[in-house]
Each structure stands twice: as structure tokens, then as C-alpha cells.
Amino acid sequence: MTTAQGIALQTKGLTKDFRGFRAVHGVDLTVAAGGVHALVGPNGAGKTTLFNLLSGFLVPTAGTISVNGEDVTGLQPEQIAHKGVARSFQITSLFENLDPREHVELALQSRTTTGRKFWRSDRLMRQFRPRADELLEEVGLTHLATKPAGELAYGQKRALEMALVLALDPKIMLLDEPTAGMGIEDVTRTIDLVRKIAVGRTVVFVDHNMHVVGSLADRVTVLQQGRVLAEGSYEEVRTDPRVITAYLGESAHA
Numbered sequence: 125m126t127t128a129q130g131i132a133l134q135t136k137g138l139t140k141d142f143r144g145f146r147a148v149h150g151v152d153l154t155v156a157a158g159g160v161h162a163l164v165g166p167n168g169a170g171k172t173t174l175f176n177l178l179s180g181f182l183v184p185t186a187g188t189i190s191v192n193g194e195d196v197t198g199l200q201p202e203q204i205a206h207k208g209v210a211r212s213f214q215i216t217s218l219f220e221n222l223d224p225r226e227h228v229e230l231a232l233q234s235r236t237t238t239g240r241k242f243w244r245s246d247r248l249m250r251q252f253r254p255r256a257d258e259l260l261e262e263v264g265l266t267h268l269a270t271k272p273a274g275e276l277a278y279g280q281k282r283a284l285e286m287a288l289v290l291a292l293d294p295k296i297m298l299l300d301e302p303t304a305g306m307g308i309e310d311v312t313r314t315i316d317l318v319r320k321i322a323v324g325r326t327v328v329f330v331d332h333n334m335h336v337v338g339s340l341a342d343r344v345t346v347l348q349q350g351r352v353l354a355e356g357s358y359e360e361v362r363t364d365p366r367v368i369t370a371y372l373g374e375s376a377h378a
């Protein structure tokens with residue numbers, strides 16, 4: 125049993141309606157501090173909606189969200205980010221002409237008090253270079269530090285996005301399908317990377333790849349039609365008859 129102190133993220137009765145359609149339905153989720161927690165479920169189960177609620181991009185219809193015991197329900201995404209929660213996106217949002225180092229320097233600068241007015245100053249940006257280079261090394265992009273982002277391969281772009289999330293120094297990382305669209309080599313590299321960055325942090329991730337879920341997650345929550353269908357270790361949920369039915373039912377309809 126997780127003690128109140130050991131809980132990084134918790135939802136109670138979390139619900140989201142879209143014009144009468146209940147996409148997330150009374151979800152009680154408890155994410156242990158320092159844990160790696162996967163959210164899985166068939167298409168349309170409500171995973172992305174839940175992620176959008178946790179990061180403040182959607183406001184819940186009902187229920188509460190707390191971060192380290194503090195109620196954050198209804199806060200804006202920037203306010204939730206200030207509580208130490210950072211989120212990656214499935215869709216790449218990089219500047220084609222800026223290189224990885226410039227991207228990370230901008231991300232580091234964005235969390236300081238200097239604000240945006242100095243963003244063009246090379247001299248001011250240079251103060252972020254040592255930390256930017258450390259982060260690029262952490263995600264394995266040192267050799268590509270000065271290559272325009274537009275010329276990076278897909279897996280390298282996703283690694284850069286991971287560095288941009290890390291630049292915010294989050295205590296809780298929300299990773300939205302970190303291996304989506306990747307070939308086996310990039311998947312393996314991403315698993316290693318997530319393991320590395322999870323040290324001293326809490327990670328919540330969504331992924332459809334069960335190999336990734338089994339390799340990384342110490343706890344798995346299975347959603348179906350907006351509700352929690354099952355929760356436990358990967359082995360527990362993998363062998364749960366309700367989960368098997370949910371997935372087989374989906375493929376039978378496909």
C-alpha cells in the first residue's frame with residue numbers, strides 16, 4: 125500500500141464529458157512517487173483525454189487531481205508545469221531551422237526569469253550551453269548538436285523532445301506514446317533512455333507497444349471506455365481475463 129507521502133499523482137472520480145459523451149469516467153488513479161506507471165487500453169479508451177486532464181490541457185467535468193498531495197484541479201498547464209509536471213507530445217513541434225542545442229537552450233531559458241525579451245541574444249543564450257550539452261548527451265544527441273532539427277531522423281527528433289522535457293527539470297514526466305511510429309532500434313534506445321531519466325523521477329506514460337510497457341512499467345492501469353478496467357503489475361494485468369477480453373474483443377471487431 126502506498127502511503128499518502130509516497131504518492132506523486134492522484135486522481136479521484138476524474139470525469140470528462142464531451143457534449144454528453146463521457147470519455148473519462150470516474151477514474152481513481154494513484155501513481156507512486158518514483159514509479160514508472162503505464163496507461164494502456166484499446167483505441168478510444170480515454171488515455172489521451174486522461175493525459176490532457178493530468179497536464180491541465182483539459183478541465184475535468186468532475187473529480188479531483190492532486191500532485192504531491194496538493195489539489196491542482198482546474199489549474200492551467202503552466203501552473204501545473206510549475207508544480208513539477210512536464211509532458212511530452214506525440215506530435216513533433218520542433219523548429220526546422222534551429223539545431224538541437226538551440227532548442228534545448230531555448231527550453232532552459234524559458235524557465236528562467238529573463239523572459240522572452242533576450243531570446244535573440246547569443247551572449248545570454250550561451251550561459252545555458254553547458255547544461256544544454258549535458259542534456260543532449262543524456263539523450264544521445266551530442267554528435268547532432270548543430271544539425272538543423274529539420275534534418276534529424278524521426279527517432280532523433282523524439283529524443284530531442286525528451287531533452288526539451290528534461291530541460292524543465294520535472295519531478296513528474298508524462299510521456300505520450302514515447303515509441304509511437306518507431307522501428308525496433310529506436311524503440312530499444314527509447315526504453316533505455318526512459319529507464320535512465322526515470323531515476324529520481326516519476327514517469328507516467330501511454331504506449332500501445334506491450335513490449336515497451338512490460339520493459340518499463342512497474343505498475344499498469346488498463347482503461348476501457350473511460351473507466352479503469354484493471355490495475356497491477358504488467359504480469360498481473362497481462363493475464364487478467366477482463367483485459368484479454370477487452371483486447372481480443374477489439375481485434376475481433378477490427
Ligand SMILES: Nc1ncnc2c1ncn2[C@@H]1O[C@H](COP(=O)(O)OP(=O)(O)OP(=O)(O)O)[C@@H](O)[C@H]1O
Pocket residue numbers: 142145146147165166167168169170171172173174
Ligand atoms: N474533443 C473531443 N470531443 C469529442 N469527443 C472526444 C474528444 N476527444 C476525445 N473524444 C472521444 O473520447 C474517447 C476517448 O478518446 P481518447 O483519445 O482519450 O482515447 P485514447 O485511449 O487516447 O485512444 P487512442 O489509443 O486511439 O489514442 C473517444 O471516443 C474519442 O472519440
